[in-house]
Amino acid sequence: MQFLTLAVAALASLALVAGAPIEKRSQRGKATYYYQNGQPGSCGGYAGDNDRVVAISSKFKSARKCGGKLKITNTSNGKSVTARIADTCPTCAKYDIDLSVGAFKALGSMSKGVLNVDWYNM
Template identity: 40%
Template sequence: MPSFAQILIALGAAGGALAAPFANTTAAAVTTEQRSAAQTFTGDITYYQPGLGACGETSSDSETVVALSPAQYDGNCGKTITITKDGKTATAKVVDKCPSCASGAIDVSSTVFQSLADMSVGRTQVSWSFN
């Protein structure tokens, strides 16, 4: 029969082994979050007519707003992004989800689009990141 001291040592070792995965998971989540904040995305930009967005906010075309692809949308309502095209930049607030957008692609109000490219282009490539 094991002694009381042996049981305590075994429990201590088991507790350390159980705690380690949780500590590593938390550290990994923070690292992933930090990487997302600094990540630059590249994709198509198009424009749409804003209204009641997936974030529950009603926006107009005169506002600087953006709809993100499903890959980048979750948890980002209300955040702003900076969009860059040929040395021009624009900032837009996340208010909607663009279900048909590929990862990295964004759909913006015409106010944002025309600050970066001529409206007649309709679709072009940009890079962007969360602020």
């Protein structure tokens, strides 16, 4: 009987640990933009230039969750945007991202071309 009580208590404590939220780790990199040109992203869906989508570096496999969302913040002006992961960026460095025009405009001026950003998986 004591073993059964101990086993139930151990399983209950595991359930509490398993339900704990995962820490949101922020990444720092550069953001550029790209045009959709009517082509599907590597996740298989189509997006327009005004949609808020992001391409993640193909070197950063753990962040690439098709349909997942990233919270992206321009470190220069503090503006933030949430964008859906829809593509991969084979030419991006590990922590760099490529944004749709709509997502990039939400963070800063298109004339900048490249923004310093912090981002994390939501």
